[in-house]
Amino acid sequence: MNKIDYKSPIGLIEIEGSAEAVRSILFVERDEIVNTIHHETPEVLVDCLNQLDEYFRGERHVFTFPYHFEGTDFQQTVWNALTTIPYAETGSYKDIAVSIKNEKAVRAVGTANGKNKLSIVIPCHRIIGANGKLTGYAGGLWRKEWLLQHERTFNK
Template identity: 50%
Template sequence: MNTHTAHIETPLGIAKVVSDTVGILEISVVDEKIEIENSEHNPQVLKECIVQLEEYFAGNRTEFNLSLTPKGTTFQQKVWKELNKIPFGKTCSYLDLSKKLGDVKAIRAVASANGKNPLWIVTPCHRVIGSDGSLTGYAGGLWRKKWLLEHESPVKQQSLF
């Protein structure tokens, strides 16, 4: 499988976007400094993802319309599909997510699948919080989760958390 990689500067660091010719495989944030050089030969799906991420960070996009082809187990795919149903500006708890998937006892497995989400921001794992409303676990760091939730908040405040 031929993959293509592009990078984009965001307020939260450099985002790495990987695609094949069909869809987006991975979006992640990298903590090291990378020189951004994006090829004009990248597939259209990759170019479109960069545009939509830029629009999101500029505050001009609340939904993504991309072909997504993340790799994961059947269970992980089910969790990620459910994450995509969480509306912009809203949150849900790991327990709520487990209930929606039909098994309250699967909360740890749901949290694990959430943490393995390969599509940063586009599949909004940052919108999942603790049952008590607390910010819990986030692979990109809690400060990024806090920033994203504030960025998506319909009511702009000094600070949510």
């Protein structure tokens, strides 16, 4: 598996994948770029890095590079449903459970949401509590708040 790091305005993001697809986009708690682009870096990872950079500059609302989920059928169904939440909008675990026709699976949706390895691209940061409050985010609630505000700022 190949890796490259992207220095975002809210911390370092490690992108991992193969020549075929990105498999992981996760915030890492370090300050130094360890994984740099070199001549053997798959083009799909470079494309992902460039699209993330466009996103953070407010120029991209949809991602087009190939990615691959690794999870159970249920998790993949939830992650696919997350991609239907439009840029700069939010939804709840219940909204996702209803959209996948499994209204009682609210907690399971929350668990699947927490196992998403494709941060930002599979927009789990757009999930908020049914009461309108921010709920957990693996990258930290402060990042979630930043991402939501960023998207509101650049929503055209």
